[in-house]
Amino acid sequence: MRLRFLLALPELRLEVVTGSDELDRTIRWVVTTDLLDPGRYLRGRELVLTGLVWRTRPADSETFVRALTEAGVSGLAAWDLALGAIPDDLVDACRRHRLPLFKVPEDVAFATVTEEVVRHLSGARAADLAAVLDRHRRLVEGTGLGAVVDLVGHCHVLTPTGRVVAGPAPADPAALAAAFLTAPRLPHHVPALDASLFPVAAGTPRVADWFIAFEGDFTDWPAERRTLTAELAAIVALERARLDVPADVAVVTGGDVSRLADVRHVAVAASGRGGLRPAELRALLAEIFTAAHPAVGVLDEEAVALVPAGDRDIAAALQSALDFLAPGLAGDGIAAGVSDAAPPSGLRAAIEEARHARRLAAARPAPTCVVRHDELATHVLLLASVPDDVRRMFGERLLDPLRDYDRSHGADLVRTLETFLRHSGSWTRCAEQLHLHVNSVRYRIRRIEDLTGRDLSSLEDRVDFFLALRLG
Template sequence: MKLRSLLGMPGLRLEVVTGEDELDRPIRWVVTTDLIDPGRYLRGGELVLTGLVWRTDPADSEAFVAALAGAGVSGLAAWDLTLGAVPDDLTAACRRHRLPLFKVPEDVAFATVTEEVVRHLSGARAADLTALLDRHRRLVEGTGLGAVLDLVGHCHVLAPTGRVVAGPPPADPAALAAAFLGAPRLPHHVPDQDMSVFAVSPADTPRVADWFVALEGDAAGWPPERHTMAGELAAIVALERARLRADDRASQDIVTAAFSGDDLPDPDGLAPPVVAVAASAQGPLRPGELRTVLSEVVPGPRPVVGLLDGEAVALVPSGGRDVAAAVQDALGLLAPGLAGTRVAVGVSGAAAPAGLRGAIEEARHARRLAATRPSPVCVVRHEELATHVLLLASVPDDVRRMFRVRLLDPLHSYDEAHGADLVRTLETFLRNSGSWTRCAEELHLHVNSVRYRVQRIQDLTGRDLSRMEDRVDFFLALLV
């Protein structure tokens, strides 16, 4: 209940002395005190009742009200039986600290005020419980999250890309999503929209693989009852999300069948042409979480996503869309939550249902190529496979690593020991097609210095840079 509700209780007949513009503050509990500094016994949100026994001179009012304001109480109700009035110094102190002040009629006992407020608070909690049970009932009956959120009001469920899962669209979904992904801790208040965001899943779930709930107001000032309601709402959303994941098994069966070349168990949702998308992750994302992320970033309402040897693979009806661009844009939105994670994605060309196995292979080759690049998030299209790098993408990681180490480690070690810059010289020499002059100009060296460095490279590696075969080997080693 709010302070304003006190004025509607005819048995109390409270009058506002000051603070008319602060009457929407919530009341968490009611406390009676005669201590001049009761702050250590208050938790915030209380309606404080006092008979001013603590007041010996006007200066005491400032100390008392400052203690209440510092504790975050919602309002003060007072009466001085000796004076037969509310002292002006108390009113002035409440006005300075923006603390609403009520006058209690002389014939109304503080016990009456306490009893009436507690009765209303208990009734509100009972109503919250009833609404909670009703939300559960509606969800079980299959009416979905929309009906649940209608009961809560001013509430939104969103994916980490800013996609609205349920509820009306907020003013700026992308800003809420960015705040959710980047917040040091949750719940987190977003001041520009006066919304607090909560994770749906347990704390060990990466936020990029979760949904979140946005509720109106700053959670730091909520009473315990509202925090409980937010937690229950998150649990309900998690239940609905788990229900929707029942489709994961069917999607996995379709991906497995497509890769095996078997007939699809349910091909109706894959209107040709179809694009395959393969993704891998290095970092904290587990395979199931990677599949969730891929489900979110590929376009379309119900993508078919499964796992193949630790990779997540999606089959997406292209519908004339640029699937690679859509995935790149969506991963860009998730960037605040991908710290410490490298994501490599490959996208195939469009294929008919009979060609899905080839499309998946093409996407996986493109994904391997993306994994060789230094960018933390890299999307490679199938068009890039029509070059020499296709050969590298198809070679196992350990083979590529051994190839690079054998050729380049002697140069890296020499550079670290002598500051010789041999690796950079090799890159420049190959980029200039073995031209001593152009290489020297680019490195700002004399040609003889370049010749000396190249000779040192050959001595350390046992290779001859005048031979095309050795140049190609060095070029590929630098590429991987």
């Protein structure tokens, strides 16, 4: 916007006092100040509004105007309500420094001037950027997002794990990601971070989407800036689709390992418990392990990733990432299995191992569950294959008498049984864990035996109780 445009705004009725030959200067923003030397707060090309509170003597006008011109201000709009005029010394100082000076009518508030100018500035900038972004969207393939985000300014493109895709690194990307995952609805303004969060792909689960964080509160934006936001989201969605190229299925089945380096890999298999689709899970695994450059694909409705083993604990890293992402699952869940590290020649077996572990994870109630390969060699694997009705019947027959007794008498027999078995039948350690006398533990164990007709000195009965507790 140029200074000359101000004279065309009928709501403002500004009048040029001096500097009519400088009205082609552009305005970047509007600032109101009553400081005698506001230069350190100015960045250049502002329209400055002042009520002349800073003026105590004529010489102050020279100090004030010099500070404005040194800061690169485009123009000054003023009115002294107490004096009822603009003092001659201010007019003379503006004329000497070639600073355009406008008179603000007495009945026009500075807030009105600010709102009107900012509205036109934002609308013009957003309309221009929207046109540029629309053209860029047609050409974006292969160009990347950096230049586009720089053009828009004051925004960042991130993944739900907090990884910055484009734009300058924000102060706390993890906090932005957590806010995106937990927002009640999108777009969403986060006052503590002074950021507005927008999804990239509407209808995509948040854990499988990217998002854009804009500075400021979107509820205060004009319609033009909202249009700009939609254009940028469309560009980001195109770029993400361009980058989201799944690996050849032959690689993740272990049938073609020629594309993998001769290093040991860990196989990861994942499935959703609700609305997450296999392709979204594949993208999620690719994001979680992006630093390791995994091979990812979909096999029989499961997402599979081959991750270079390296030195880190893949299963722990996966569980940590899923725990962070859990708020964005919106009631869904993820079951995942992780194999042991294997050389390229053993990847087919590693993938099968991961898929078996994934099925074991799916049988557990936790919303996000990761099962390691070493759990496949325990009783847990056998329990996972037991049909649900058999599991329920087995647990009820052994444990329901104890649960009924606990409810009726306020006892703690089930917990006592679990603690007793966990400490391999040690009366002393069980008593210490429960903060009871040994005789109290002995009394409870006898009560358990009486109610169930079992003998806890028998290994066979102990195993039955142990399995019932695990199944329950």
